[in-house]
Amino acid sequence: MxxxxxxxxxxxxxxxxxxxxxxxxxxxxxxxxxxxxxxxxxxxxxxxxINIWQARRKSKEEERNRLSAAFAEAFAAYSAYNEMPFAIRRRRRDQAVEERFRLSEALREIQARLAYHEAWTAVESEEVGKAYAELLQQMRRTSGVAMHDAWLAAANRSDVAMNIPFSVVDLRSLKPYEQAYLEAVRTHLALLTPWRRS
Structure with missing residues (x-):
């Protein structure tokens, strides 16, 4: 062509x-x-x-794909933290010491990932970094409290108790902050490749 x-x-x-x-x-x-x-x-x-333009466009597309994956990983770390209140309530009763160690190590790893992603998003984009920081702040207030309560509660004794209702762990208040983060990500990626619709 x-x-x-x-x-x-x-x-x-x-x-x-x-x-x-x-x-x-x-x-x-x-x-x-x-x-x-x-x-x-x-x-x-x-x-x-034309060749220079095509090369720059390809480079921008590759950069967008890289950033998209990195932003998704940041959200995955956030989601992993939100699973901890449920995991703690579902811990095994017959191996209390082992379960405390397993869950504490899992939480430590998640916390390290969150710290990394919080720093990285702030460097990559001021808007995305701010939205992610606000998301994590609300996460700690909501999931952190739910996690604290889960440790205080007795471990589940039956299969029925594995179904944890909103009355026990309710994270729905995080939805607006999740949407704000995702919208900031979409806006940032759109600036890289304005020729794409999404």
Whole structure:
């Protein structure tokens, strides 16, 4: 496609210059040479410009994909933290010490991931970083309290108790902050690739 476009533009430019040369000096070898060279130069410039634009577009697409995956990982770490109140309430009663260690280690790993993503999002985008920080703040207020309460409660004794109702753990208040974060991410990614609709 690029070669065809360049050839058409070169031919057009050549014909135009040839017409001008014929009217002023006649059909000379010098005019023909100038026409050919002008067409070649124009074709090269057009081809180079298109190739550079395509390379930059590809680079932007790759950057968008990388950032999209990283922002998704940040949200996954947030979601993992929100699962902890449920995991704590579903801990095994017959292995209390082992379960405390297992769940504490899992929480420590999640906390490390959250700290990393909070710092990274702030560096990558001020708007996304602010939305993520607010999301984590509300998460700690909501899921953190639910986690505290889960440790105080006795471990579940039956399969029925594995179904934890909103009256026990309710994280629905986090939804507006989740939406704010996702909207900030969408806006940031759209600035990288304005030719895409989403």
């Amino acid at each position: 690029v070669s065809s476009l360049a050839a058409v533009l070169a031919l057009t430019a050549g014909l135009s210059l040839a017409t001008e040369a014929d009217s002023g000096q006649g059909n000379t070898i010098g005019a023909l040479t100038a026409t050919v060279l002008s067409g070649v130069v124009l074709a090269a410039l057009v081809t180079a410009s």
